[in-house]
Amino acid sequence: MLQKLSELFSAQRAPAGYRPGVTLEYLRRNLGLAGFTSTGPTGAVFGLGDSGLQVAVGERTESQLLMHLVMTEFVIKVPASEQGNARFELHHRGSIRRTGLGFRQRAGAPTLLPRLEVALTQDQALHHALMVLDFKRLRIELDAQQWQVRLEHMGGSEVVNRMPAFRRYIALSGAQREALFDVLTGLKRALGAF
Incomplete structure (x- = not known):
């Protein structure tokens, strides 16, 4: 499958003006979690309360003409009851209003x-939390005996423009923050029983 030109370009080198870890720090403050721990310049990990779920989060850049985006990707891993390899993508259905979930x-x-x-x-x-959540990408992979979920939210990201020069962090609202946590714990629950 062909990659987008912007994804191919951003994979080769970091965009000019990219500040590793800055968006992650904005996200840490935005989430307001006490257990948010850095694992490197562009990665961190945090736990979600009583569920015992560990969530890894990392920055991903996407270059465009005179700007770039710094997206944050949330990753969880869940043991699978069966062995195999598979990849799935989820998206919202409906062009104006969300009418359901699509699976590929x-x-x-x-x-x-x-x-x-x-x-x-x-x-x-x-299902309700997924319908409410404003996610850009949601990938679920089965690798051997482990599920891996990669979720990229529309918020928790930074837009950096060169002309005119500006930077803007797009915060997660309180409702989106709760929906994100509900989706991550719900996916752990559903995939663990799959």
Whole structure:
């Protein structure tokens, strides 16, 4: 599959004006979590309360013509009850209003997709949180005996423009913060029972 030109360009080198870790620090303050611990210049980890869920978060840059974006990606890992390899992507359906969730399978056994759809849509709390959450990308991968979820939110990111020069952090609202935590714990619950 062909990559977007901007993704290919941003993978080669960091954009001019990129400040590693700055967006992550804005996100740390935005989330207001006591256990937010740095794991490197562009990565951190935090725990979600009683669920025992550990969430890794990292910066990802995306270059465009006279600007770049610094996105934050949330990653969780959940043990799987079965072994295999598969990749899925989730998105919202509906062009104006959200009408549901769409599932795409990118790799793996085709019998897994209907089972995954059922597991994620039958959990009412998770389904509701997914419908409310403003996510840009949501990828679920099965690798050997482990699920890995990569979620990129629309907020928790920074826009950096060169002409005219400005930087703007796009904060997560309180409602989006709660929906994010509900989705991450719900995915742990649903995938753990899958």
